[in-house]
Amino acid sequence: MPATYTPIEGFGEYSLVRHANGNFYIAWYEPTKRQTRRRGLKTKVTSDAMDRVRQISESGMTGDPLAALEAKVVRTVADVLNEHRNYVKDLASVEAETIHIDLICASAIANKRVAALTRRDFEALRDTWVATGTKISTVSRRLSTLRSAIKRAVDNKQLSANDAPKVPEFRSAHHVRAAEPKGDPCGTEALARLYDATEEPHLQLYLTMLFATAARRTSVLELEGKQIDREHSLLDLNTKGRVQTDKYRPVLPILAPLQLWLELIPDGRLIMWRDKPVISVKTGIRRAIARAGLPNDINSYSVRHSLGRFMNRAGVDDKQISVWLGHIRPPQNNKITLIYSPYAPEYMLDARQAAEKFIGEIAAQAKTPLLTPPNSVQAYLQRLIAVEKRDREG
Incomplete structure (x- = not known):
């Protein structure tokens, strides 16, 4: 040399x-x-x-x-997060993820080398946020974005695995148990008012699917008609090709009161705006809540909590409720497999009956049709079908 x-x-x-x-x-x-x-x-x-x-x-x-x-070099926290922006822009959670990225990029660790990060750096960031009134659960969600960004950088060979720090989880089991619901539980009367105050057809469809499934917001936003098994009257909340995570997406029975909706639902994405998938409904739902005169702490999550409590009061077994809400995977014990097999006649029967009663009470109190699609939603679905046909035919 x-x-x-x-x-x-x-x-x-x-x-x-x-x-x-x-x-x-x-x-x-x-x-x-x-x-x-x-x-x-x-x-x-x-x-x-x-x-x-x-x-x-x-x-x-x-x-x-x-x-x-x-290739693009990523060394600092800001480098990794700015690369991650390209990934989150297509997620239903893009609004929250972008806020997390912006906050971390404005923090003291933004310009630090990822390989040099220590637990003390994360603790200092946590303490800074907590001192301004941020809850530990929120700190956890922000750091989960950084954790995901670092993992993707390693997977994409932009960052060495040896340089990837362990992003700590500061939320303990106690914090999880003590955490307040993301949306305040409310009764069927309040949900009927919310449905009546919703003007946009894609949001009316969104709420109807939410009432019927109590699924997480992202699951409903990503819902496609081809996830419906019409022969067996089942809805698989997990989109094809998506790997199940801790936030399990179950297969649920189509509720009898909503069978008429199936005839109009196309195969593709259901929640659309101007022929593009909707990635956030927060603004539209907030406006509907304001028009309905409901408290600000009611949101999409309120439906999950409300149906869960409704099922509990109806005497539904805790395990059925947990499977329905995606808190746990269906049990695999041979003695109870049939109870949790989607093709069994008794599949989560108690939970299904409670959910049908739940949506029936909302429909009885709402002025807008719910058990049959209102005219605005029928026109909206016909438009989706027409667009799909146009795209197929080139």
Whole structure:
């Protein structure tokens, strides 16, 4: 090696070297030419240069690292999160995820190297947020976005697994038990008022699906007509190809009072606005809540909590309620498998009957048709079907 280059450290088949002028290079031996080759790292900072060469080595690359060097470099927390923006923009939770990203990018850890982060850094960030009135549950949700961003950077070979810190979970079991519901539980009368105050047909459909399933907001927003098994009158809340997570999406029976809706529902995405999937309904629901004169702490989650309490008062078994709400996976015990098999006649019968009574009470108190699609929703669904047909025919 020419005397103008000083070896610094080896990383597999690559090594880090420094030129006499202070610039760092990645070096490797090329057998076909029987010579050592180098490419500039465009930095004089030792830590940055070492991170880059280690990252390239651990990515599994061999030979000329030009492609890796031309790829987007992520070193700081802000780098990782800004790359993550491209991923969250297509999620139903984009609004919340973007807020989390912005808050962390405005924090004291934003410009720190990811590889240098310590638990003390996360504790200081937690304490700063808590001091301004932020709840631990909110801190946890914000850090979950950073945790996801770091994992994706590692998966995409933009960050070495050895440089990925463990993002701590500060929310204890006590915090989970003591946490207030995300939406205040309310009665069927309040939900009927909310439904009546909802003017947009896509939101009327959204609420109807919410009443029928008490699913999480994202599950309903991502719902497609092809998830409906019309032969067996079942709705699989888990979209095809999606891996089940801790927030389990169950298969639920279609409620008898809503069978008439099935005839009009197309195969594609159901909650649309101007021919594009809706990623957030918060603004529309807030406006409907205001028009209905309901408390501000009522929201989409209120339906989940309200149906859960309704089922509990109706004497539904806790396990059935938990399966219906996606809190647990269906039990696999052979003795009770049939109870939780979607194709069994008695599939979650008690929960289904309670849910039908729940939506029946809402319909009885609402002025807007609920057991049959109102005219505005019928026109909306016909529009979706027409758009699907147009797209199929080119």
